[in-house]
Amino acid sequence: MNRVFIKTYGCQMNERDSDAVAAMLRERGYAIVDSEAEADIILLNTCSVREQAEQKAIGKAGRLLKARRLGLNAAAMTTGDSATPPPPGAPPLRLVGVIGCMAQNRGAALLDSLPDLDLVAGTQKFHRVPDHLDNLLAGLRALGPRPASIVDTEGEPGxxxxxxxxxxxxxxxxxxxxxxxxxxxxxxxxxxxxxxxxxxxxxxxxxxxxxxxxxxxxxxxxxxxxxxxxxxxxxxxxxxxxxxxxxxxxxxxxxxxxxxxxxxxxxxxxxxxxxxxxxxxxxxxxxxxxxxxxxxxxxxxxxxxxxxxxxxxxxxxxxxxxxxxxxRFSTDIIVGFPGETDADFEETLSLFDAVRFDMAFIFKYxxxxxxPAESLGDTVPREIKELRNQILLGRLETFSNASHRALVGTVREVLVECPSRKGNGLFMGRDRGGRKVLFPGTSGDVGRLLNIHVEKATTTVLMGTVA
Ligand code: SF4
Missing domain, CATH: 3.80.30.20 (tm_1862 like domain)
Structure with missing residues (x-):
């Protein structure tokens, strides 16, 4: 059986793409597994938004390929310790692929640093992944040299x-x-x-x-x-x-x-x-x-x-x-964009105060x-970016705390999604504003809309009981 693990980096679009690739692979007879240790094929669905995200995925691919060269299982390399033996019964790693944004961004150049990478498939080629894996596996089964890497990053209408x-x-x-x-x-x-x-x-x-x-x-x-x-x-x-x-x-x-x-x-x-x-x-x-x-x-x-x-x-x-x-409003903010002065940041702060965001992803540029902004350099010192980041995070905590506390004593309509990761018979759902709500429930509640009486609130979660 070909067992595939897809590791996803980045945003919800990437999560969705990984899920679609998983469904297409299943349809083709591949098994989709939940951990690297169980897999003999690993695909990294990558993010390019930050240089750091790309470096992380390249590092990961490098460790996986090293594991394969040593005849080890992927799990043996997760700590970077090549002496760790694979778990009993773990399959040896056979194929490693990089798909998605970084594959699109770097293309064949990825093979310069990762020459034995099997597959590089771009953002318009997710649906080709099953064919590519079939071909690579057929190449492995044939006696002879390892099949050549496949690089597929052309644009594809539709x-x-x-x-x-x-x-x-x-x-x-x-x-x-x-x-x-x-x-x-x-x-x-x-x-x-x-x-x-x-x-x-x-x-x-x-x-x-x-x-x-x-x-x-x-x-x-x-x-x-x-x-x-x-x-x-x-x-x-x-x-x-x-x-x-x-x-x-x-x-x-x-x-x-x-x-x-x-x-x-x-x-x-x-x-x-x-x-x-x-x-x-x-x-x-x-x-x-x-x-x-x-x-x-x-x-x-x-x-x-x-x-x-x-x-x-x-x-x-x-x-x-x-x-x-x-x-309920949430947003993305970049602090320290080239040329951002104290006065510019004050404008950001006053907008933040005017909207009173409940949630925000704050990025240091x-x-x-x-x-195009690469040519503008990186003019705002690191300490200033950090300070602006902390100021906004402080504001965010104040606003989300206040808006959560204001809901204590109210009844929220909650769509129940799954058991809480914390266990203890708690289940997790979301109200219409997207706020996480925990309550004691049963597995029969999953998928139902329940009215939950909110009894406690933290910055990130509401807690209550079925009303
Ligand atoms: S709108 Fe701007 S930030 Fe958003 S994906 Fe397009 S270019 Fe990037």
């Missing part, structure tokens, strides 16, 4: 339509990839290079996929795209003032069995009144918005090529709060080779 199969995981809540690529070219970002131009999947195919998920018991879908609210702008017409993305939301909202809809990540530039209005009209659309702002300074937004102003961003937030006062 490849966005191939990310549609689901493995059996995440049954209650499922990611659905609706488009690929990004035409925005923010100066700090490598994604346009790794994911290519915006390409939308046909609306009916997405609706069919969600309907099939609902038939399998999925209650919530999270629509994914690098620029999710730009879905189909090039491919499909606006109808009655509604963008293709709004039309898609309406169709999914009408599907029986689906209780909740979320999406990530939208861009403020395409967040128009028709989309805001969905929060009044579509009852399944959750009041949970991740809206990356990156900076509160117009000067820095321009340098980042973000194509909106702080005022426009704040107007969107205001309109969304007017549509639904319970709206580091130059990314291959991006």
């Amino acid at each position: 490849s966005q339509n191939t990310i549609s199969a689901h493995s059996s995981h995440r049954a209650v809540s499922a990611f659905v990839s609706i488009m690929q690529g990004c035409d925005m070219n923010c100066t700090y970002c490598i994604v346009p290079k790794t994911r290519g131009r915006e390409r939308a999947r046909p609306m009916d195919e997405i609706v069919d996929e969600v309907r099939a998920l609902a038939e399998r018991g999925t209650k919530e879908v999270v629509l994914l795209g690098q620029l999710v609210n730009h879905y189909g702008l090039r491919e499909f017409p606006t109808v009655d003032g509604k963008s293709p993305f709004v039309q898609l939301l309406e169709k999914i909202n009408a599907l029986d069995g689906i209780e909740r809809i979320r999406f990530t990540s939208p861009h403020p530039a395409g967040f128009r009144a028709d989309l805001v209005d969905c929060y009044r009209r579509l009852p399944k659309l959750c009041e949970d918005i991740h809206l990356p702002v990156q900076s509160g300074s117009d000067r820095i937004l321009r340098a980042m090529r973000r194509t909106y102003t702080r005022e426009r961003y704040l107007r969107i937030v205001e309109a969304l709060r007017a549509a639904n006062p319970a709206m 580091s130059p990314r080779s291959g991006t």
